[in-house]
Amino acid sequence: MIQHWNTVIDYLTAKEEVTGKYDLAILAGNSLPYLADELIALYKLGKADNFMLVGGIGHATPFLQKNFKNIGFEVSTASETEMYLDYFKQRYDLDAQLFLTETTSTNSGENALFSLNTIKAESLNPKNVLLLEDPILQRRINATFEKEWRETNAVFTNHVPIIPYVKTVDEKVIFEDDRLNGLWSKDYFLSLVLGEIPRLRNDVNGYGPKGKNYIGALEIPEQVSQSYEKLCQVYDYRQKR
Template sequence: MTKDEAVAVLWEYHRLHQNLKPADLLLVLGSNDERVGVYAAGLYRQGLAPRVLFSGGAGRFTEGLRGTEAERFAAAAEAAGLPREAILLETRSTNTGENIRFSREVLEENGLQPQSIIALQKPYMERRTLATLEAQWPGMPFQVSAPQMTFDEYLTDTLNEEIVISAMVGDYQRILEYPRLGFSTEQPFSARAEEAFLTLVGLGYTSQLLR
């Protein structure tokens, strides 16, 4: 398998391609890609949910940046047309598990009890996000989505090929390893995705692997 083939296979494995239906809440999990916030604003304008909760303090890729992930995402969404009164913030979390735990606390503090949620993340984190939500918020109906982009469309000057491929590789490993720790649910195994993962590890995209 060539590098380009491996990238395409792993990118596609991480995607879920769910057809979204209206829900009670958009839960936006913070990261280093504020385009997810803009995507949330678009879904809000389409009527997919009446409230948007942005969750994120600082994580692997955002330590040291000004403001929290939630604040930066909310600002990007507001600039894209999301009304301020529709916004909730959770600014303490440092990983996906904390995104869920602290977001639930924010909802409780605001007297909100959503019966269905659309979670938004980066494209290559859709599957791991769903697996984490299923394990750590059982019983809640979730849909998961991300900006609709190909791998090449996703790349920017700051989110370059090295960063994104390494992150995809790291997330694939976490999909395999985290269920045995109770962090997430088991996901379908793909022999092609495993081959792609091993190909990219062999090519040196290892900076985001668990140690």
């Protein structure tokens, strides 16, 4: 079954090559502190003109707080963005004023819409935008931003530092990259991976134009669909978010 997991995960992450400099880098709310570190690495290298944190309180919020605590940082409970800001101050001595911020969005659609409103309020017009998100949600966040920002003609690039390929999925999920172990509970991991394919479909139940119309029509390769169906036959998954 590991091959089926990794086939689906590889599709969901939609990793792209990151080259040159970007007008804007956006970290969307998620549960993974290492992505906050990655944003700061990009900041220190001058990889973007502006850096933005997007996220209020959503399904990832309690997991993000727990993961920060597990690495020794007590952070705000107000929003995911404010957790990042607390972490940046404690670990890197970087002030909140260095970042564009959005603190009220609760899902991917609001991440995209509210960040666009923030950009407009700042009179910015970024054309090349780097997106960081939980890699399992990366394909959908990209599609969501493309739809909500379509009037801007911005081009979005997925920045996926680590693809979370798995080695075992038993009582716990063990990843090929040891740095990821423990960042997702098994239940949360299953809800993310197995919950994404139905959302990405362009049918009456999906997020595409034939359904909720949150994203454009995406093509899901047959191999990915087959692997997803194999997983659903084995794992007792119920949508929890």
